Structures are given as structure tokens and as C-alpha cells.
Amino acid sequence: MKSYLAAAIQMTSVPDLHRNLAQAEELIDLAVRRGAALVGLPENFSFMGEEKDKLAQGETIATESEQFLKKMAQRFQVTILGGSFPVPVDNTGKVYNTTILIDPSGEELARYYKVHLFDVNVPDGNTYRESSTVMAGNQLPSVYFSEKLGNIGLSVCYDVRFPELYRHLSDKGADVIFVPAAFTAFTGKDHWQVLLQARAIENTSYIIAPAQTGTHYDRRQTHGHAMIIDPWGVILADAGEQPGIAIAEINPSRLEQVRRQMPSLQHRVFS
Numbered sequence: 022m023k024s025y026l027a028a029a030i031q032m033t034s035v036p037d038l039h040r041n042l043a044q045a046e047e048l049i050d051l052a053v054r055r056g057a058a059l060v061g062l063p064e065n066f067s068f069m070g071e072e073k074d075k076l077a078q079g080e081t082i083a084t085e086s087e088q089f090l091k092k093m094a095q096r097f098q099v100t101i102l103g104g105s106f107p108v109p110v111d112n113t114g115k116v117y118n119t120t121i122l123i124d125p126s127g128e129e130l131a132r133y134y135k136v137h138l139f140d141v142n143v144p145d146g147n148t149y150r151e152s153s154t155v156m157a158g159n160q161l162p163s164v165y166f167s168e169k170l171g172n173i174g175l176s177v178c179y180d181v182r183f184p185e186l187y188r189h190l191s192d193k194g195a196d197v198i199f200v201p202a203a204f205t206a207f208t209g210k211d212h213w214q215v216l217l218q219a220r221a222i223e224n225t226s227y228i229i230a231p232a233q234t235g236t237h238y239d240r241r242q243t244h245g246h247a248m249i250i251d252p253w254g255v256i257l258a259d260a261g262e263q264p265g266i267a268i269a270e271i272n273p274s275r276l277e278q279v280r281r282q283m284p285s286l287q288h289r290v291f292s
């Protein structure tokens with residue numbers, strides 16, 4: 022593994038598949054022009070809208086999102102994480118909230134179905150029942166072992182509140198962990214950055230967190246602040262609140278240095 026640049030994309034996805042793919046394409050293009058070799062898109066990058074519309078268009082969203090990711094990876098010769106998109110589950114009327122990692126040849130390297138579903142009454146009055154349309158994954162995410170990019174672990178959004186999932190990823194050797202998200206504006210302002218920094222510090226790993234931002238439809242507002250955090254917990258890049266990118270260096274000697282300076286993973290007692 023050599024040093025390289027990674028980008029976390031920040032978008033305002035809306036209830037319009039093709040508009041979202043066009044926005045994603047522009048931002049991937051920007052990330053690549055700035056030199057990124059690894060690019061992550063946020064949760065629900067290709068569709069943020071009413072649950073019933075997401076289900077009705079599920080097949081189209083799934084097929085076109087996957088084709089889009091493969092096309093972008095091949096055209097720009099980069100590895101892309103398709104933050105997440107819905108994939109219909111046969112005979113259930115539900116979808117998996119799915120994230121996939123695609124290599125520059127267009128091949129799928131890893132796939133993960135979001136395990137922890139956001140069924141929460143947020144104190145600002147909004148209620149979320151993700152499980153009403155989404156089938157929970159029942160398998161821990163995998164780590165993709167890449168000679169070039171380091172070992173890449175997957176997760177999605179609300180998963181960030183469950184440290185045991187990240188312990189699994191670090192046990193499997195993860196160096197770089199993705200947390201693509203659509204964090205609510207209300208929870209995000211107090212929890213987003215703290216949770217991401219905690220996951221980076223306790224696992225001495227890089228965190229790449231692509232994000233949704235702004236108003237998507239009705240009262241659905243997200244926090245933004247796509248970011249990249251180093252294994253010491255330092256925020257290397259923060260996309261703020263507008264659509265754009267956070268870009269930063271993933272550096273194997275920094276990883277090695279932090280793991281030497283703070284060998285906490287080697288001091289675990291209850292593993």
C-alpha cells in the first residue's frame with residue numbers, strides 16, 4: 022500500500038433518480054480531477070424520497086444504480102463505494118439498504134446489507150421507521166483486502182452507533198472504514214462527528230464518511246459534514262454543508278505510526 026487520496030462525496034439527493042445520478046457523476050468527476058483513487062458516495066445517493074416511491078421504483082433504482090457505479094469506476098479508473106441504494110428482496114415487498122464496492126474494471130469487490138435499521142422517534146418531531154420498508158441484513162460486513170488501497174471495511178449510517186460492528190471490522194484487519202450516511206440534521210449536530218471520531222480512535226483506522234446534506238423533500242433534512250478522519254481521530258477534511266467533496270490522504274506510514282504510538286488494539290482483555 023502506498024499513500025493515495027480518498028474522497029467522501031456529499032450530495033443533496035432528491036426523489037429523482039436521474040437527477041441524483043447526474044449530481045453524483047459531477048462530484049465523482051470533481052474528486053477524480055482532484056486526484057482521488059478511492060471515492061465514496063453517501064447513503065441513498067440515487068434516491069431520497071417517500072418510502073412508497075422508493076419501493077415502487079425499487080427495481081429501476083437498484084438496476085440503474087449498480088450500472089452507474091460500474092460505468093463510473095471504469096470510466097474514471099477509480100474504486101467506488103456506492104454508499105447505499107435499495108435492492109428489492111424477493112417476495113417481501115421490502116428492500117435491502119445495500120452498499121457495494123466496485124473496482125476500476127467494474128467488478129464488484131464487496132457487498133453489505135445494512136444491519137441496524139433506523140426506527141427512531143427523533144426529538145424534533147420526525148419519526149423514522151426504516152424497518153417498514155427495509156429488510157435488515159443479518160450478516161456482519163466484510164473487509165476487502167486490497168494491496169493498493171489497504172483493507173477496506175464497510176458499514177452504513179446508523180451502524181455507526183454500534184461499536185461491535187467496527188470491532189469486527191478491525192478484528193478482520195480493516196485499515197480504512199466507510200460510513201456512508203444520511204444522518205438527520207437533529208441527531209447529526211450533536212452525534213455525527215463524535216461517533217465517527219470514536220470509531221476512528223478506538224479502532225486506530227481511517228474513517229471515510231460520505232454524507233447527505235440539506236433538504237431532500239418535505240421536512241427530511243440531513244446534517245452534511247462528509248468527512249475523512251485519520252487513525253488518531255484528527256479530522257483531515259470536512260465538506261461543510263453544501264454539496265461537494267471532502268478529500269484527504271490515506272497514508273500507510275501514518276497508520277503504522279498511530280498504531281505504534283497507541284497500541285490499544287493489542288491491549289484488549291475481553292475479546
Ligand SMILES: O=C(O)CNC(=O)[C@H](CS)NC(=O)CCC(=O)C(=O)O
Nearest residue numbers: 065070139151178179203204205208
Ligand atoms: O430516510 C431516507 O430517506 C433514507 N434513509 C436514511 O436516511 C437512513 C435510514 S432512515 N438514515 C439513518 O440511518 C439515519 C441515522 C441517524 O440519523 C442517527 O443515527 O442519528
